[in-house]
Amino acid sequence: MSGCRTLESMLRRFGQLAVLLALAGVQVPVAALAAVMLLVSFALGMVFLFPPQVRMVRRLAQLHRRLVGRWTGMAIEPPYLPAPPPPVPQADGMYRSDRTLYKTPRVPAWSERWRWMLTDPATWRDEAWLVLDPLVKVALVPLFLVMPERGMRVYALWADLLLGATAASRLAGQVTHLRRTRTLAADSQAAEMRRIERDLHDGTQARLVAIGMTLGAVEQLVDTDPNAAKALLAKARDASSETLTELRRVIRGIHPPVLAERGLSDAVRALAIDSPLQVTVDVDMPHRPDPPVEAAVYFAVSELLSNAARHGDARTATVDVSANGGALRVTVTDDGLGGADPSKGSGLAGIERRLAAFDGVLALHSPPGGPTTVTMELPRVLPEYWAGEPDLPRWKSALVIALWATAWCPTFPQGLVAGVIKVAGYDGDPSWFLALRLPEPLQWPTILGMTALGVIMHVMAVRIPASHNRDHWVGRLFPGPIC
Amino acid sequence: MNRVLVAEDLYLLRDGLVHLLQAHGFAVVGAVESGPELLKGLLELRPDVSIVDVRLPPTFTDEGLQAALAARKQVPGLPVLVLSQHVEQLYARELLADGSGGIGYLLKDRVFNADQFVDAVRRVAAGGTAMDPEVIAKLLASNARNEPLAALTPRERDVLEAMAEGRSNAAISQRLFLSESAVAKHTASIFAKLGLAPSEDDNRRVLAVLAYLNNR
Numbered sequence A: 001m002s003g004c005r006t007l008e009s010m011l012r013r014f015g016q017l018a019v020l021l022a023l024a025g026v027q028v029p030v031a032a033l034a035a036v037m038l039l040v041s042f043a044l045g046m047v048f049l050f051p052p053q054v055r056m057v058r059r060l061a062q063l064h065r066r067l068v069g070r071w072t073g074m075a076i077e078p079p080y081l082p083a084p085p086p087p088v089p090q091a092d093g094m095y096r097s098d099r100t101l102y103k104t105p106r107v108p109a110w111s112e113r114w115r116w117m118l119t120d121p122a123t124w125r126d127e128a129w130l131v132l133d134p135l136v137k138v139a140l141v142p143l144f145l146v147m148p149e150r151g152m153r154v155y156a157l158w159a160d161l162l163l164g165a166t167a168a169s170r171l172a173g174q175v176t177h178l179r180r181t182r183t184l185a186a187d188s189q190a191a192e193m194r195r196i197e198r199d200l201h202d203g204t205q206a207r208l209v210a211i212g213m214t215l216g217a218v219e220q221l222v223d224t225d226p227n228a229a230k231a232l233l234a235k236a237r238d239a240s241s242e243t244l245t246e247l248r249r250v251i252r253g254i255h256p257p258v259l260a261e262r263g264l265s266d267a268v269r270a271l272a273i274d275s276p277l278q279v280t281v282d283v284d285m286p287h288r289p290d291p292p293v294e295a296a297v298y299f300a301v302s303e304l305l306s307n308a309a310r311h312g313d314a315r316t317a318t319v320d321v322s323a324n325g326g327a328l329r330v331t332v333t334d335d336g337l338g339g340a341d342p343s344k345g346s347g348l349a350g351i352e353r354r355l356a357a358f359d360g361v362l363a364l365h366s367p368p369g370g371p372t373t374v375t376m377e378l379p380r381v382l383p384e385y386w387a388g389e390p391d392l393p394r395w396k397s398a399l400v401i402a403l404w405a406t407a408w409c410p411t412f413p414q415g416l417v418a419g420v421i422k423v424a425g426y427d428g429d430p431s432w433f434l435a436l437r438l439p440e441p442l443q444w445p446t447i448l449g450m451t452a453l454g455v456i457m458h459v460m461a462v463r464i465p466a467s468h469n470r471d472h473w474v475g476r477l478f479p480g481p482i483c
Numbered sequence B: 001m002n003r004v005l006v007a008e009d010l011y012l013l014r015d016g017l018v019h020l021l022q023a024h025g026f027a028v029v030g031a032v033e034s035g036p037e038l039l040k041g042l043l044e045l046r047p048d049v050s051i052v053d054v055r056l057p058p059t060f061t062d063e064g065l066q067a068a069l070a071a072r073k074q075v076p077g078l079p080v081l082v083l084s085q086h087v088e089q090l091y092a093r094e095l096l097a098d099g100s101g102g103i104g105y106l107l108k109d110r111v112f113n114a115d116q117f118v119d120a121v122r123r124v125a126a127g128g129t130a131m132d133p134e135v136i137a138k139l140l141a142s143n144a145r146n147e148p149l150a151a152l153t154p155r156e157r158d159v160l161e162a163m164a165e166g167r168s169n170a171a172i173s174q175r176l177f178l179s180e181s182a183v184a185k186h187t188a189s190i191f192a193k194l195g196l197a198p199s200e201d202d203n204r205r206v207l208a209v210l211a212y213l214n215n216r
Helices: A002-043 A047-072 A106-119 A121-146 A148-163 A167-224 A226-254 A257-262 A264-274 A291-310 A347-356 A394-406 A408-424 A440-468 A470-477 B011-023 B035-045 B063-074 B089-096 B108-112 B114-125 B133-142 B154-164 B169-176 B180-194 B202-214
Strands: A095-097 A100-102 A278-284 A316-324 A327-334 A361-365 A372-378 B003-007 B027-032 B049-053 B080-084 B103-107 B129-131
Touching: A002 A047, A002 A121, A002 A148, A047 A106, A047 A121, A047 A148, A095 A106, A100 A106, A106 A121, A121 A148, A167 A226, A167 A347, A226 B108, A257 A264, A257 A291, A264 A278, A264 A291, A264 A316, A264 B089, A264 B133, A291 A316, A291 A327, A291 A347, A291 A372, A347 A361, A347 A372, A394 A408, A394 A440, A408 A440, B003 B011, B003 B035, B011 B027, B011 B049, B011 B108, B011 B114, B027 B035, B035 B049, B035 B063, B049 B063, B049 B114, B063 B080, B063 B089, B080 B089, B080 B108, B080 B114, B089 B103, B089 B133, B089 B202, B103 B108, B103 B114, B108 B114, B114 B129, B129 B133, B129 B202, B133 B154, B133 B202, B154 B169, B154 B180, B154 B202, B169 B180, B180 B202
Parallel strands: A278 A316, B003 B027, B003 B049, B049 B080, B080 B103, B103 B129
Antiparallel strands: A095 A100, A316 A327, A327 A372, A361 A372
């Protein structure tokens, strides 16, 4: 049975090899064409041929990335820098490219793209790959025939070498991602501010004006018609009550008081109590996240619970907030009808926007008939890095102490000092120095060995604690997903 | 004459409360402005009733509520009326959790209506309950899918609301323009529908209703 499977997978690999070789047959003419186009576009100044040439090569490279990814499971990320944004007109409606102004965005857009392709190192890596790849494929054929699995693996490594992402392209991708989330966060904050301004302007402010006017009327009436003044005062009092009610609503939308007073876990419990559903809350968080994170999670849970109560016909729900290393994971499940569609309601999109500011993601699982599960994960928002770094295990600490306590002995007296004494030709009592008591031919090897041993012990004593928390400080240096 | 302790950090409001209470015949034995002072005052002065703001210095979180809860842990049933700019069912539950009565939880703007406010203070001092209508409204809203509650008639629901706020039969009859016997009849019917054991004592009755609503 297993032999059958091996044979099957071997045959599959041979099929893939055939595809690769067929592609090599395509690559050779394409490489020739690409060389001609490149030559013509730069040597003869026909620069308009360069972009189609690059696009052609990229398409072929992308096909290889996809095939290798599918066949070996080794995902090769495209290394290209993000495409330039479309040109933005100036105040006078003209488009600028260097020192020239254009009426339409066509030429500036074209030259931007041209520069983008020309300056992207990935373009030239692709060209190099195109030339070398057919040779590599042919060279790998014997290996493929003997060990198809290994052959495919080697080919994947080769493809990743020239087609994979580089640190620079990853960084560029990350910058684009950050710019996008920053814009989203700034936009949603501005929208929030506008909403608050409108609420205060149309509600609270207008009511306070009305109260002021009522009080003015009372002032005029108080001598002539005390009864009417009294009635107006009662009215003013009611109006101030209503103003307070409204202000409370606005404040709840800005930052819920219970969140300020109690923090996330109790605020979520308060939400659960206020919900008409039977909500079970489970919060397991060693530290409180930052207030903006707490607010984002609070509003997300609030929205999800009210969604469940409104649309899903649910009776019970569970909210689970837990820390997963430095990440905060929130799961909201309800037993409603399911079939929630994020593209229909704006609630889920709003939550996603809110979470995006913290690189948070939302996953919705809502099959028709239920249950609906929403999982939100906010990476690296918990103060784990500066509050609870995992300590060195005891044996490692003991080893480090022992190294520090003993490393001096081989380095200095038995190593360096003995060497100095030997060079200086001192011939006193050598009893302290092991090397000097040994027969002559063994003396230098011993001195050098001792010095090397001491240095190695020092290096280990420094390295063990430093490398222990590597993941943590790397996480601190590069927050956010690498994409 | 009831001895009152006032805890409020805003001078104007504290002063206003003291004057209001004095004008209605209370003896104000202390007016404090922070959580630690409040706890000390509650335990040392043992006031007949205290008016406590939830948010107090030094943390400006729920310092006042925590002090009140801590004091009631040591002196069960110590009457406390908690005032706040916002009401939370969570806090109401915490205050009611020990089941010993003598608890009030009102929005600050209820002070505007002096008579009703003083009535609430007296009720709490006497070991009764004074829950803000807004708390009760939220409580009923979160019980929206409770079937026995849905079976109540609109009139019975009104009576239930007033009862949950902590009012006696006499006060309910005044507010709803019913005879006291009619209120008693409604009450009996409510208790039967909710499956609660009937009780003659007003305070016990209120606590039973609140416990029922909180334990849906």
